[in-house]
Amino acid sequence: MYKVKVVTSGFQKDLKGKREKVAHLAEGQYHFRNNKHYVKYNDSDLDKENVIATTIKTDGGKLTIFRRGAVDTEMIFLHGEMTHTSYHTPYGPMELEINTRQLEINMDEVGGQGEIDLFYDLAVNGSPVGEYELHIKISNAGK
Template sequence: MKRVLVSVKSVQRDMNGEDTVVELISPGSFYEKNGVQYVRYEESSVTGLDGVKTTIKIYPDSIVLMRTGAVNMRHQYIRGQEREAIYETPYGDMHMAVKTHELTMNFPEKGTSAEDGLVGFVHLGYDISIQGEWQFYNQLDIHVREDKEHGHERNPETRN
C-alpha cells in the first residue's frame, strides 16, 4: 500500500449553464489487488460529505466509485453507457442514472510514480438524472500523487 495525496476537482454545470467548482485535497491510499487498482480517501466538509469514505476501483475500461458513511452509493462509469444506481442518504434513497461521456485514466503498472510523484489520474465527465429528470453535467479530475512525507505502509487487507 502506498500513501498518497488525492486531489479532486469537481465542476457541476446546471441547466442554466452555471458552474459550481469544488476542490479537495485529502490524504489517502493506493494499492493493487487481483489486477484492480484502488484509491481510497476521506471526503470533507468542503464536498458536503464530511466523514464519508470514497473508494475508486480502476479497471482497464471503467471505474467504480463507491462511497460509504453518511451516504452510500456505488456507480460504475463506462464511456458511452448509462448506468442506474441508488444513492442512499439519511433523508431517503434517490434513484439516479449516470451517462458517461468522458473517461480517461492512466495508472501505470504496479503504481509506479512519475518524477513529479504522480501515481495516476482520472478524468470523468457525465450527466446525472434523478428520478428520470436530468439534473446536471459533472466533470471530475482526480490526481493521485505519492505522499513523499509518509511513504509506504503495510496493509493486511492487501497482503503486500
C-alpha cells in the first residue's frame, strides 16, 4: 500500500454549451493486486458533512469508479462503449447511461503513480445531460 495524492480536474458541459470547471485534491491509498490498480480516497468537496468514499479500479483497459456515502454508484467506463448504472441519492435513484468517447489509462504499479484521461457523454433517466472531461492524476505521497 502507498499513500497517494489524487488530483481530479476537468469540465462539465451542459446541453446549452455552458462549461463548468471541476477540481478536487485528496489524499488516499493505492493498492495493486490481481493485476488491478485500486485508488481509494474520500471526496468531501460537495458537502463537508457527507463524505463520499471513492474507489477507482482499473486493469488498464476498463475503469470503474465506486462512490459510497451520500450517493451510491458503480460507474463503468469502456472506450467506445455505452454502459448503464444506478445512481442512488437521498432523493431517490437515477439511471445513468454513460457513453465513453475516450479513455486513456497510464498507471505504474510500483509507487502508485499514474494518470487517467476520460471523455464521456452522460444521460440521466434516458435524457442527455451533457459532456464530461475528467483528468485524474495520482502521485506517490510516501509509505
